[in-house]
Amino acid sequence: MLSNKATTPSTLQPNNPFLLTWIGMCLRYQYEYDQMDRDAIEVSMAAQAAFGSSSGDQSDAFPASITPIIILENGKRVVVPSYFGMTPSWAKDETFGKKYAYNGRGETINEKPTFQAPLRAGRRCLVRVVSFMENLGKNRWLRVSCVNPEYQLYIAGLYEEPNRHRKTISHCLITTTPNELIEPYHDRMPVLLSGPGQDKWLDPKTSVFDALELLRPCPADWLAIEEFEELRRDQKYLDFGN
Template structure:
């Protein structure tokens, strides 16, 4: 699964990496948790990309209400085309979720926390889906992160991992007209080639903690 991550890049770095036409407004964070509004990259009808802030915890459009609905922070790659909560979003509302790293906890030896990041510490992007829930005059835009079975890097830590989209595949992933089967083939672990895992202190365990100590090597 993916339940915590970091995004500490500057607005300028995000604009350059994702080739955005407009500036980005967001709050960098070392410890982003579900239930917050998080930065997403979506593609507009003209093919340009826009940064938007969406609620992390997808509320299906068919949900009766947003309060009591299950806020789905992750969607499993294996069933993303079949589950009613994700099926339509996978076909029509794919997004990229920028990150500098994510956290996972290895439970066999005292729940050690790890920060998983690129070896060069640069930006990357999770594969995400977004949804619009609307009831009368109220509208909520929410998102989820797609996960897959752990690869060789992640298996010693956890049995699941978030899917990362390679920069060369950003357009294919965001393209609303792309065939869903082609989009599914982008959900592989090739983007983990330059990733590494770093043990960090238990400071990150508390979602209220948001500073450099969250990624400090222990």
């Protein structure tokens, strides 16, 4: 279900239970799920209803919504519900994550307290990715997806355990400088990990130094791009440039 075995290309894995789409290098999720992970997704949806976070559509997720992430428990990958916007216990209030910590720059996560604590404690997660998008202006968009459309990629993230602000886990996603394919369109991109990279990132025994070494732009030949017309005019987008 959540195999950590590398495929060809080694970063890509099939039969994804949920789909994540980034719009305008922002933080908008769309997720699908197969029967094998149905129970985990139902837990996520139940948590979303119980804790009052909603994206407005079960297939969409923005900061402040409850979405599935992958973490390591007892040496095995599991899918768990998580609040999108990492919220440490010391934060002033529960809005901290959705305002300031829905993504972190790979270059500085070991310096900023918000990200440093989970990084050093080994609280690392993954979010499965199908595509991310960039607004080109004049109603045109760029979609960045896997070279092989039957496979998906994985974004590196960090998470906090439940605390006085959040009754669920909360998480952020990690960004890095763009590769040569993305650079003409945007100055940031999500960190996409290979099969072995996924294992190292999730493993709490991986040193901070080795974990940080993984936070690099993926090779351009993992990805394909295409332009398309604007999806719909009522969508709202978030800045991904922090």
